[in-house]
Amino acid sequence: MSHKTNTCPDQAINPDSLIAHFADNQPLRLDSGAVLAPFQLAYQTYGTLNADKSNAILICHPLTCDQHVANPHPLTGKAGWWDNLAGAGKIIDTARYFVICSNVIGGCLGSTGPASMNPQTGKPYALDFPVITIADMVRAQAMLVDRLGIDTLFAVIGGSMGGCQVLQWASAYKERVFSAIILASGARFSAQNIAFDEIGRQAVMADPDWRDGRYIEAGTTPRKGLAVARMTAHVTYLSEKALHRKFGRNLQARPQVTFGFDADFQIESYLRHQGMTFVERFDANSYLYLTRAMDYFDLAADHGGRLAHAFSGTRTRFFVASFSSDWLFPTRESQLIVHALNAAGASVSFVEIATDKGHDAFLLDEPVLSSAMDGFLQASARAKGIPS
Amino acid sequence: MSHKTNTCPDQAINPDSLIAHFADNQPLRLDSGAVLAPFQLAYQTYGTLNADKSNAILICHPLTCDQHVANPHPLTGKAGWWDNLAGAGKIIDTARYFVICSNVIGGCLGSTGPASMNPQTGKPYALDFPVITIADMVRAQAMLVDRLGIDTLFAVIGGSMGGCQVLQWASAYKERVFSAIILASGARFSAQNIAFDEIGRQAVMADPDWRDGRYIEAGTTPRKGLAVARMTAHVTYLSEKALHRKFGRNLQARPQVTFGFDADFQIESYLRHQGMTFVERFDANSYLYLTRAMDYFDLAADHGGRLAHAFSGTRTRFFVASFSSDWLFPTRESQLIVHALNAAGASVSFVEIATDKGHDAFLLDEPVLSSAMDGFLQASARAKGIPS
Numbered sequence: 212m213s214h215k216t217n218t219c220p221d222q223a224i225n226p227d228s229l230i231a232h233f234a235d236n237q238p239l240r241l242d243s244g245a246v247l248a249p250f251q252l253a254y255q256t257y258g259t260l261n262a263d264k265s266n267a268i269l270i271c272h273p274l275t276c277d278q279h280v281a282n283p284h285p286l287t288g289k290a291g292w293w294d295n296l297a298g299a300g301k302i303i304d305t306a307r308y309f310v311i312c313s314n315v316i317g318g319c320l321g322s323t324g325p326a327s328m329n330p331q332t333g334k335p336y337a338l339d340f341p342v343i344t345i346a347d348m349v350r351a352q353a354m355l356v357d358r359l360g361i362d363t364l365f366a367v368i369g370g371s372m373g374g375c376q377v378l379q380w381a382s383a384y385k386e387r388v389f390s391a392i393i394l395a396s397g398a399r400f401s402a403q404n405i406a407f408d409e410i411g412r413q414a415v416m417a418d419p420d421w422r423d424g425r426y427i428e429a430g431t432t433p434r435k436g437l438a439v440a441r442m443t444a445h446v447t448y449l450s451e452k453a454l455h456r457k458f459g460r461n462l463q464a465r466p467q468v469t470f471g472f473d474a475d476f477q478i479e480s481y482l483r484h485q486g487m488t489f490v491e492r493f494d495a496n497s498y499l500y501l502t503r504a505m506d507y508f509d510l511a512a513d514h515g516g517r518l519a520h521a522f523s524g525t526r527t528r529f530f531v532a533s534f535s536s537d538w539l540f541p542t543r544e545s546q547l548i549v550h551a552l553n554a555a556g557a558s559v560s561f562v563e564i565a566t567d568k569g570h571d572a573f574l575l576d577e578p579v580l581s582s583a584m585d586g587f588l589q590a591s592a593r594a595k596g597i598p599s
Numbered sequence: 600m601s602h603k604t605n606t607c608p609d610q611a612i613n614p615d616s617l618i619a620h621f622a623d624n625q626p627l628r629l630d631s632g633a634v635l636a637p638f639q640l641a642y643q644t645y646g647t648l649n650a651d652k653s654n655a656i657l658i659c660h661p662l663t664c665d666q667h668v669a670n671p672h673p674l675t676g677k678a679g680w681w682d683n684l685a686g687a688g689k690i691i692d693t694a695r696y697f698v699i700c701s702n703v704i705g706g707c708l709g710s711t712g713p714a715s716m717n718p719q720t721g722k723p724y725a726l727d728f729p730v731i732t733i734a735d736m737v738r739a740q741a742m743l744v745d746r747l748g749i750d751t752l753f754a755v756i757g758g759s760m761g762g763c764q765v766l767q768w769a770s771a772y773k774e775r776v777f778s779a780i781i782l783a784s785g786a787r788f789s790a791q792n793i794a795f796d797e798i799g800r801q802a803v804m805a806d807p808d809w810r811d812g813r814y815i816e817a818g819t820t821p822r823k824g825l826a827v828a829r830m831t832a833h834v835t836y837l838s839e840k841a842l843h844r845k846f847g848r849n850l851q852a853r854p855q856v857t858f859g860f861d862a863d864f865q866i867e868s869y870l871r872h873q874g875m876t877f878v879e880r881f882d883a884n885s886y887l888y889l890t891r892a893m894d895y896f897d898l899a900a901d902h903g904g905r906l907a908h909a910f911s912g913t914r915t916r917f918f919v920a921s922f923s924s925d926w927l928f929p930t931r932e933s934q935l936i937v938h939a940l941n942a943a944g945a946s947v948s949f950v951e952i953a954t955d956k957g958h959d960a961f962l963l964d965e966p967v968l969s970s971a972m973d974g975f976l977q978a979s980a981r982a983k984g985i986p987s
Contacts, residue, residue: 243858342858402842402866406834409867410827412860413874417823419807435805439798443831446794451926454790460897468895470631470730472800472887476894478790479797486801499860506864507856509848538839538926 227285228253228278228314228321231355239316239351245341249330252355253321254278254313257297258305260361266597267361268303269352270312271369271376273574274444274501275493277320278312281305286492295576302585307592307599308365315376316351317343317501319494326427326494337424337496345372345508349379353387363387365595366588370394370573371540372501375508378548381529382510382521390528390591392584394573395537397544398518398551399509404539407447408502411440415495424496437495438486445485450536450569454478511551518551525552528594529559530587532580534572560587615673616641616666616702616709619743627704627739633729637718640743641709642666642701645685646693648749654985655749656691657740658700659757659764661962662832662889663881665708666700669693674880683964690973695980695987696753703764704739705731705889707882714815714882725812725884733760733896737767741775751775753983754976758782758961759928760889763896766936769917770898770909778916778979780972782961783925785932786906786939787897792927795835796890799828803883812884825883826874833873838924838957842866899939906939913940916982917947918975920968922960948975 231252233239238248255278260267270280270293277284281291281298297303303310314322317340325340332339356364367388369377374396381391400408415421418436422429446454458478462468465475474480514520529552533545542563552559562583566572573580592599619640621627626636643666648655658668658681665672669679669686685691691698702710705728713728720727744752755776757765762784769779788796803809806824810817834842846866850856853863862868902908917940921933930951940947950971954960961968980987 245858338860342860399848401839402846402848402864403834403839405848405864406830406842406866406870409862409864409870410830410834413823413830413871414802414805414827416860417802417827418805435801439802439805439827442794442798442801446791446798451789451791451929454794458790460787460790460793460900470633472726472730472804472891474797476790476793476797478794482794482797483801503860512848541839 227282228255230254230321231313231358233354237354239347239354241341241347242344243341247316247323247341250316250323250351251321252313252316252323252351254311254355255280255282257281257310258308260309260359261597264361265363265365265595266308267356267359267364268308268310268366268368269356269364269380270297270303270310271352271367271373271380272312272315273369273371273373274505275489277318278314279320280310280312284492287488292574296581296584302581302588303368307597311356311359313352313355315348315501317348317497317504319497322351324494325424325496325500335425335427337427340496340500343500343504345375345379345504346383346513348504349376349383352376352380353384356387363389365597366390366392366591368392369396371396371570372505375505378510378521381525381527382514385525385527388527389595390530390587392530392587393545393548394532394580395534395540395570397540398511398521398548399544400506401544405506407443408506410443411502412499414439414443415499421495426495432490433495434490437490437493437498438483440498441489442482442486445482447539448569448571450538450567452536452567453569456567518547519554522552522555522557525555525557527557528587528591529557530584531559531561532573532583533563534568534570534577535563535565536567537570537572539570616643618642618709619701619746621742625742627735627742629729629735630732631729635704635711635729638704638711638739639709640701640704640711640739642699642743643668643670645669645698646696648697648747649985652749653751653753653983654696655744655747655752656696656698656754656756657744657752657768658685658691658698659740659755659761659768660700660703661757661759661761662893663829663877665706666702667708668698668700672880675876680962684969684972690969690976691756695985699744699747701740701743703736703889705736705885705892707885710739712882713812713884713888723813723815725815728884728888731888731892733763733767733892734771734901736892737764737771740764740768741772744775751777753985754778754780754979756780757784759784759958760893763893766898766909769913769915770902773913773915776915777983778918778975780918780975781933781936782920782968783922783928783958785928786899786909786936787932788893789932793894795831796894798831799890800887802827802831803887809883814883820878821883822878825878825881825886826871828886829877830870830874833870835927836957836959838926838955840924840955841957844955906935907942910940910943910945913943913945915945916975916979917945918972919947919949920961920971921951922956922958922965923951923953924955925958925960927958
């Protein structure tokens with residue numbers, strides 16, 4: 212394990228994270244059959260690993276978040292994306308647990324991804340980067356956890372794409388996951404989810420500044436295409452009701468519509484802002500690869516079409532939560548997971564949180580979620596014998 | 600009224616429709632304060648106007664349809680968009696009624712729109728075309744109905760954006776509308792609807808071939824941007840369940856995923872096809888203008904914030920239908936209309952059709968809708984004294 216800051220020119224974006232380098236003799240074997248070597252994962256840790264290494268929690272980040280769970284983001288200066296839940300004295304208590312979060316493989320904040328240098332060409336990978344899967348992300352994380360000398364994770368926690376990784380962890384590494392928390396997620400991506408992902412990819416690839424993926428060498432950025440992709444995805448993260456409550460048909464600070472194509476409505480300027488700020492912190496090709504990994508995720512299909520088979524023999528304790536107004540991962544997707552876990556004889560707690568905040572509710576302050584997660588983690592810690 | 604075929608060079612797209620020209624002395628006065636003159640409407644008629652001119656039905660088309668309700672489309676060769684409902688012996692019976700449908704003002708199939716020649720410059724209007732509203736569309740239609748010598752329309756019928764026009768007709772021309780059918784529509788566009796419209800517009804305007812709207816003179820077409828806009832809108836026309844039923848996670852004709860960015864899933868190739876075919880028959884600037892008109896639609900706001908006031912004193916008979924899986928115009932939007940009509944003392948029938956086909960259900964064969972519409976039209980015809 213290397214604790215030096217990342218100084219690779221192609222990864223200079225993230226000087227603050229720890230970097231785990233994996234050399235040519237430690238390749239990442241991908242589902243596609245391709246092999247990625249060398250590679251690196253950028254990660255953050257919070258708290259201290261205890262003597263018997265029993266207090267490690269791995270957080271798996273959703274699509275457009277990263278390893279900066281509980282510290283200010285190095286690019287935006289904003290608080291960590293799960294600052295409300297993770298930190299000293301918080302529910303994911305960094306005074307009690309050793310919390311790890313790594314930027315996923317294929318990501319753009321220090322881990323090897325399509326913006327990284329391809330050692331075979333000396334240029335950025337771009338679309339020569341191999342297509343990755345959720346299982347590949349998890350395989351890389353397992354190598355990091357090995358590197359950290361941790362055998363069993365006390366908990367693996369994630370929402371949305373992070374929840375997919377948690378499911379994959381619990382299926383592929385049954386003995387290494389004591390407890391698992393899956394929020395606003397599913398064991399597969401639906402046709403509608405794939406549709407929105409594909410719209411985002413087409414928007415990026417339609418931008419001539421994308422340059423068939425070679426925009427770094429060209430010195431361009433497919434800003435407009437990536438912004439449209441982000442706008443589209445962002446609408447799916449919110450509920451119709453939340454949009455109505457936050458924006459309704461409210462106009463910008465003007466008495467009436469302008470009869471033009473400027474942003475008359477607050478929802479328009481909000482979305483434009485979301486699009487514009489996203490391109491400052493995210494790589495367009497990473498967006499293609501990570502959405503593709505999500506599309507491909509179908510845990511049941513990987514187990515002969517029966518989701519319960521993915522969890523055969525599990526002894527992991529599961530906590531699953533959905534949000535009533537989430538239309539990206541509706542409650543029924545969580546219920547499918549719960550039914551499969553029940554069929555596999557697993558211990559599982561399930562809660563549907565009544566909220567109008569939509570998919571993004573898992574990132575926000577939801578008191579019912581917080582107390583349910585807290586109860587689950589406390590009980591799991593007692594069962595594991597972690598001192599409070 | 601001119602029955603000559605349209606030979607204006609800027610309108611050569613549509614040689615088959617009737618054209619009503621309105622000269623400089625018959626201007627269209629727009630909500631924005633702008634005046635459009637001269638202008639023209641392209642329209643189709645089916646059947647024969649009876650002697651007392653009591654059997655005229657006006658159909659108002661949705662966003663991406665046009666005047667070709669019940670005849671093969673001149674560009675695509677496909678059957679008319681409401682061929683299942685309109686025709687001889689069908690529910691909108693062209694053997695009994697005189698059916699009119701005009702391309703909306705701002706459209707691109709023969710009516711004056713942003714692709715038309717601006718007489719002041721000799722070039723296409725592009726973004727110099729004035730921003731129009733639903734009320735403007737209806738005002739132009741009323742001038743066409745005047746031109747046809749029809750005082751009262753037996754029925755005004757429309758779905759989605761067409762339904763908005765029907766509501767506007769019933770509000771602005773109370774004495775001229777005997778019966779009104781509003782399908783899958785609403786009296787306003789929600790924040791979510793505006794959000795998806797804005798994404799579509801941003802996708803078009805992000806395309807460098809859009810050329811700030813002057814793509815006709817530049818000899819380009821913003822194909823990629825308009826295709827992304829269409830893909831986005833198309834997803835909103837279908838229900839999650841319909842997508843799941845039609846496509847699920849089915850792969851194209853290949854045994855497994857390709858680990859690439861080609862269309863692996865059927866839903867991807869379906870959406871790409873929808874995008875590509877749309878650009879062959881629709882003008883990108885028209886798309887901007889018509890979505891803007893929809894965003895601006897808020898019939899209650901036009902009447903002091905009380906929707907019932909829009910219908911004060913009405914004697915029109917109303918039929919309102921929603922579709923249970925329509926998430927673009929959910930049933931509650933129809934219910935708001937029905938409540939307002941009730942408050943205004945109007946005669947109104949309302950039906951929510953149980954279907955998983957989503958918003959587009961109003962264009963499809965829905966037996967419950969067909970028989971309910973049939974019953975309503977038959978009863979209205981008896982009340983109006985139209986011979987069967």
